[in-house]
Amino acid sequence: MKKMFLLASSILMLSFLVSDNTISKKERNYASKLLKDTEKGVFEQVKGLTEAQLTFKPAPDRWSVEECVKHIAASEEMMWQMVDGTLKQPANPEKKTEIKFTDEQLVQKIEDRSNKVKTVEKLQPENIPLKNTEEALDAFKKNREKLIDYVKSTNEDLRAHIATMPFGSADSYQLLLFIGAHSNRHTQQIMEVKADPNFPK
Template identity: 40%
Template sequence: MKIIFTFLMTLFLISPALAQQELTEEERSMAIAELENTRDMLEESTAGLSPAQLNFKSSEEAWSIAECVEHLAISEKAFGEMIKGALNTPADPSKRAEIKMTDGELLAMIRDRSGKVKTSEPFEPSGKFGTYQETLGVLMGTRSMHIAFVDETREDLRNRYGQLPFGTIDGLQIVLFMSGHTERHVKQIMEIKESEGYPSE
């Protein structure tokens, strides 16, 4: 009886640690580096552009650089809400079997622009944040909050989940997808800058 009691007490004491799995330092550093690197890529790709350059469209259907930035600002906020939603559910290690992509595979998929995807209406640019500079400020401010969150959180992100059209991803993968999504559109911005007719100034 004493042995059973000791076992149950031990299980009770260690179960919170099993249920709450913090990010490893490697995971935390990797995610922060991803967010910072893609933020810097975006800043570098848009620095010093004139209104004519920001608003140039290679065709009527194409987005301008300013519209790419607005789409990123909208998406960044949406990814933040997805993370909040994941944190409002209990950590559940049993659902990890639903995740079909490694971190590397997920990043490679979202960064790849060989397959173009039309965005859904809520994520289309409409000028909702005001001027270009105001929109960029929204994006950069939200990104700063996400970097701070990853740096400080002690939540179990690996055992909480989000749903995307291609399947289930874990909480940290939401962060990585958000970063890779930024890189995807930086590539689009570079394509716009190389388009025929793009203003030289």
């Protein structure tokens, strides 16, 4: 009986040790909600649009709705590869002091469209090998669902893996939030296209 008690205590202690290295329930819920809400936002904004509406460009140097969706889909995959690559590197918690943004501040910064940023060549719509909006949405949905499942189940110590980004340092958990915020940034762009006075009726 004593041995059983000691074994149970050891397992319980081990479970606490393991859970200390994972993101909290609150963090999981926050990231999951952000990813779900921003996925829903993309689909809501393109629902029912005609081919003419999807391909309308407000100006030669501005993207159409379809181009925005292609960019969102391609970025989703590329940014997950970036997160995965960061997690495969040795943990570097000593760099936590380099992180200057809270989670909420990071999301707000990425979603803020008043700060214009030119994307990398690979993620320019003309360089993305997705044929149309439907194919892009399928790819986006597939990758986003995988990401949400990952957030709900991962035991990785996301806070201990820090990456240096163009906007500053961020841990792997924040990079997951970045993905959700990024899709919302371009959902806002889609809304801007739809608000153009010349948008097809």
